[in-house]
Amino acid sequence: MAIAESGQSSASSPLVTQLHGWVTTVDHKRIGIMYILMSFFFMVVGGIEALLIRMQLWVPDNTLIGPDTFNQLFTMHGTTMIFFVVMPMLTGIANYLVPLMIGCRDVAFPRLNALGFWLSLFGGCILYTCYFTGDALYGLGSAPDVGWFAYAPLTSPAYARGGAVDYWILGTSVSGVGALTFAVNLVATILTMRAPGMKLNQVPLFVWMMLIDAWLILVAFPPLTAAQIMLILDRYAGAHFFDPQSGGSALLWQHLFWFFGHPEVYIMVLPAFGIISEIIPVFSRKVIFGYASMAAATAAIGLISLGVWAHHMFTVGLDDRLDAYFSAASFLIAIPTGIKVFNWTATLYGGRLQMRTPMLFALGFLSMFLIGGLTGIMLATVPVDWQVSDSYFLVAHFHYVLFGGSLFALMGGCYYWFPKATGKMLSEKLGLWHFWLLFIGFNLLFGPMHISGILGMPRRVYTYQAGQGWEFWNQVSTVGAFIMGFGILFFFINIAVSLRSGKKAGDDPWDAWTLEWATSSPPPSYNFEQILAVRSRRPLWDLKHPEDPDWKYE
Amino acid sequence: MSKSTADEALELPPVESSEFPLTTAQVGMAAFLCSEAAFFSTLVVSYLIYLGQDQSGPTPAESLSLTRAVINSAFLLGSSGTIMLAMNSRKANSLGGFSVWMFVTIALGVMFLVGTAYEWEELIYKDGLTISRNLFGTTFFTLIGFHAFHVTIGLVLLTIITCLERAGRFSAKSEAPELVSWYWHFVDAVWIVIFGVVYWMGT
Ligand code: HEM
Numbered sequence: 137m138a139i140a141e142s143g144q145s146s147a148s149s150p151l152v153t154q155l156h157g158w159v160t161t162v163d164h165k166r167i168g169i170m171y172i173l174m175s176f177f178f179m180v181v182g183g184i185e186a187l188l189i190r191m192q193l194w195v196p197d198n199t200l201i202g203p204d205t206f207n208q209l210f211t212m213h214g215t216t217m218i219f220f221v222v223m224p225m226l227t228g229i230a231n232y233l234v235p236l237m238i239g240c241r242d243v244a245f246p247r248l249n250a251l252g253f254w255l256s257l258f259g260g261c262i263l264y265t266c267y268f269t270g271d272a273l274y275g276l277g278s279a280p281d282v283g284w285f286a287y288a289p290l291t292s293p294a295y296a297r298g299g300a301v302d303y304w305i306l307g308t309s310v311s312g313v314g315a316l317t318f319a320v321n322l323v324a325t326i327l328t329m330r331a332p333g334m335k336l337n338q339v340p341l342f343v344w345m346m347l348i349d350a351w352l353i354l355v356a357f358p359p360l361t362a363a364q365i366m367l368i369l370d371r372y373a374g375a376h377f378f379d380p381q382s383g384g385s386a387l388l389w390q391h392l393f394w395f396f397g398h399p400e401v402y403i404m405v406l407p408a409f410g411i412i413s414e415i416i417p418v419f420s421r422k423v424i425f426g427y428a429s430m431a432a433a434t435a436a437i438g439l440i441s442l443g444v445w446a447h448h449m450f451t452v453g454l455d456d457r458l459d460a461y462f463s464a465a466s467f468l469i470a471i472p473t474g475i476k477v478f479n480w481t482a483t484l485y486g487g488r489l490q491m492r493t494p495m496l497f498a499l500g501f502l503s504m505f506l507i508g509g510l511t512g513i514m515l516a517t518v519p520v521d522w523q524v525s526d527s528y529f530l531v532a533h534f535h536y537v538l539f540g541g542s543l544f545a546l547m548g549g550c551y552y553w554f555p556k557a558t559g560k561m562l563s564e565k566l567g568l569w570h571f572w573l574l575f576i577g578f579n580l581l582f583g584p585m586h587i588s589g590i591l592g593m594p595r596r597v598y599t600y601q602a603g604q605g606w607e608f609w610n611q612v613s614t615v616g617a618f619i620m621g622f623g624i625l626f627f628f629i630n631i632a633v634s635l636r637s638g639k640k641a642g643d644d645p646w647d648a649w650t651l652e653w654a655t656s657s658p659p660p661s662y663n664f665e666q667i668l669a670v671r672s673r674r675p676l677w678d679l680k681h682p683e684d685p686d687w688k689y690e
Numbered sequence: 691m692s693k694s695t696a697d698e699a700l701e702l703p704p705v706e707s708s709e710f711p712l713t714t715a716q717v718g719m720a721a722f723l724c725s726e727a728a729f730f731s732t733l734v735v736s737y738l739i740y741l742g743q744d745q746s747g748p749t750p751a752e753s754l755s756l757t758r759a760v761i762n763s764a765f766l767l768g769s770s771g772t773i774m775l776a777m778n779s780r781k782a783n784s785l786g787g788f789s790v791w792m793f794v795t796i797a798l799g800v801m802f803l804v805g806t807a808y809e810w811e812e813l814i815y816k817d818g819l820t821i822s823r824n825l826f827g828t829t830f831f832t833l834i835g836f837h838a839f840h841v842t843i844g845l846v847l848l849t850i851i852t853c854l855e856r857a858g859r860f861s862a863k864s865e866a867p868e869l870v871s872w873y874w875h876f877v878d879a880v881w882i883v884i885f886g887v888v889y890w891m892g893t
């Protein structure tokens with residue numbers, strides 16, 4: 137009870153005390169919220185970088201931003217978006233929800249959890265410190281300019297002088313250790329702390345997907361850390377891992393990086409799958425179709441995605457047999473992914489659809505992830521990849537899956553669970569503005585990139601010559617980028633407005649069925665006054681409908 | 691009124707047990723060791739990829755000594771046995787036995803580190819093998835260095851555990867000593883792989 141009292145009194149205490157409460161907190165809900173705020177912050181930073189990139193590409197032969205700064209911009213943009221926007225947002229949402237969904241009071245290791253958050257944040261701070269070092273203040277000189285994948289030998293001491301690459305290594309590896317603590321916590325929490333009666337095949341699908349997600353983090357992040365350590369040794373101790381002149385291999389970096397990098401894209405998209413699997417049933421008023429196949433498909437993805445990394449390396453000229461294997465394995469991943477899309481559609485089919493904002497985001501996710509998935513299959517076809525790899529087609533593909541897929545769903549999750557976390561509803565009207573501006577802007581921005589890519593526009597070029605048919609598509613893209621930036625503004629306005637004067641949400645505004653809605657909004661620091669016993673996959677439905685509970689059928 | 695009687699009054703079916711065979715702390719440690727395994731696999735694979743690639747010497751066959759490695763391995767593998775005895779004593783509530791076996795474990799660990807230091811000294815000063823000399827040096831010192839680093843961390847943990855246990859700071863139910871022993875066994879298992887890949891294959 138002492139915890140509860142201190143939690144309540146902080147609401148009326150002076151700002152310093154409140155801040156102190158946040159900084160020292162070990163409550164999974166507060167840590168979750170801090171992760172999400174961190175993600176919002178870096179979303180603005182990374183977004184500004186993206187807008188600068190798009191402004192530079194507005195007209196041919198533009199001189200707005202020089203080539204050096206351009207290289208730094210896309211490096212920082214990519215690194216920021218992946219490590220400091222999508223990762224913290226999914227970590228935050230999972231941190232907030234998993235203990236509530238499985239009906240327990242906190243994660244397994246609360247202090248480790250806090251450590252993880254601060255490591256992630258410090259990682260981001262370290263990365264951005266590069267802008268304040270050396271000659272950086274004159275023309276932002278020292279930011280890394282090696283791409284988010286930091287290919288050797290661009291990162292070797294000979295090509296990357298100064299500290300820029302070191303900031304990249306330190307920033308991403310520190311936040312990577314943060315991600316590891318998150319994964320350790322999540323696995324232990326989900327496996328051992330479920331509410332009485334809740335079997336592993338009764339947890340919400342979001343929890344299932346986060347369990348696989350944590351597993352992927354556990355096996356994919358350490359190889360990146362190891363590779364980064366080797367790189368540091370190359371740079372400062374005279375080692376030769378990635379130095380072809382002394383027998384080392386630049387390809388080894390690519391293998392190690394993509395052994396992390398490919399699972400990482402699934403680490404970023406599985407939480408999105410999980411969120412969609414919670415939102416679609418509730419707003420279709422139907423049980424999710426094919427729960428077991430959904431969980432099994434996730435596990436299959438968790439395994440297969442570890443064996444396809446070299447599909448990012450078709451153009452380096454691997455052995456044909458290797459190409460064939462990695463191509464086939466990549467096709468294989470489309471099967472479990474297809475099962476999921478099928479199940480979501482089947483859940484929608486015949487449902488009483490309620491078009492609230494979270495549902496819109498879920499449907500937006502579905503359509504755009506579908507496009508991204510299809511272009512993924514195209515890219516996994518070796519000859520097609522040889523043609524369009526490293527062109528804007530590739531940029532279009534991964535933005536459709538990462539932004540249109542992952543980030544869209546995560547934002548939808550923010551709409552869905554915001555009432556739980558704050559006790560206030562977000563405005564539907566502003567939400568609609570947010571969604572439609574984002575959706576239209578997004579497709580204007582990334583849709584044309586398929587075309588400019590097929591027309592031969594390479595990625596990472598800072599400008600292009602007139603007369604190649606690229607101007608029009610680039611201008612559409614740039615317009616789309618600004619529409620999208622505008623849309624995100626509505627997101628933040630919506631949050632601010634609702635925090636000040638939003639409608640009261642109540643415990644269960646969406647009439648949902650999972651345990652997080654069984655407690656008050658926002659939940660007390662101990663989560664549940666009484667831990668509920670669970671008998672089916674929809675414990676709250678059972679409570680609301682004692683005359684027709686699920687456990688009679690399961 | 692207890693919860694289950696309330697449920698019975700409502701005629702709800704009894705909840706089935708959802709117990710997981712491991713405790714929370716054990717799962718946490720196991721998950722962490724999974725990530726450690728991924729880390730070491732990366733280093734081992736990198737070692738293997740470059741094995742025999744660089745003929746500029748010194749090569750493993752020229753500079754590594756199997757006898758030296760076997761003696762050194764005996765220390766570390768032995769310490770896995772002694773820490774098991776320490777844990778058994780702890781279960782049998784014998785603080786004396788626990789302390790003695792922990793002390794032996796720590797001593798063996800330290801001897802292993804001394805052995806590594808001796809090996810490195812010979813490699814560096816006699817054979818001229820350094821991290822920048824050739825690819826073998828690069829991969830060898832990275833792999834062995836990180837293993838030795840883990841042994842060092844393990845020794846610190848073992849010392850802390852022993853002191854705290856002797857000071858009576860752990861309850862009999864505390865899992866900390868047990869989990870640290872898991873870590874120690876893991877470091878040992880990694881060494882077995884290293885022994886096979888580096889010393890046995892190399893000489
Ligand atoms: C059916 C599933 C998918 C397939 C078959 C697929 C296939 C591919 C292939 C072959 C490439 C390499 C293109 C090249 O470098 O030439 C690629 C790149 C990429 N994919 Fe996917 N993909 C799939 C799903 C995803 C998902 C779910 C995400 C993220 C959530 C994603 C994110 C990316 C990213 C970020 C890149 C670019 C990496 C870079 O070079 O910076 N993909 N994909």
Ligand SMILES: [Cu+2]
Pocket residue numbers: 397398401444445447448
């Ligand atoms: Cu991939």
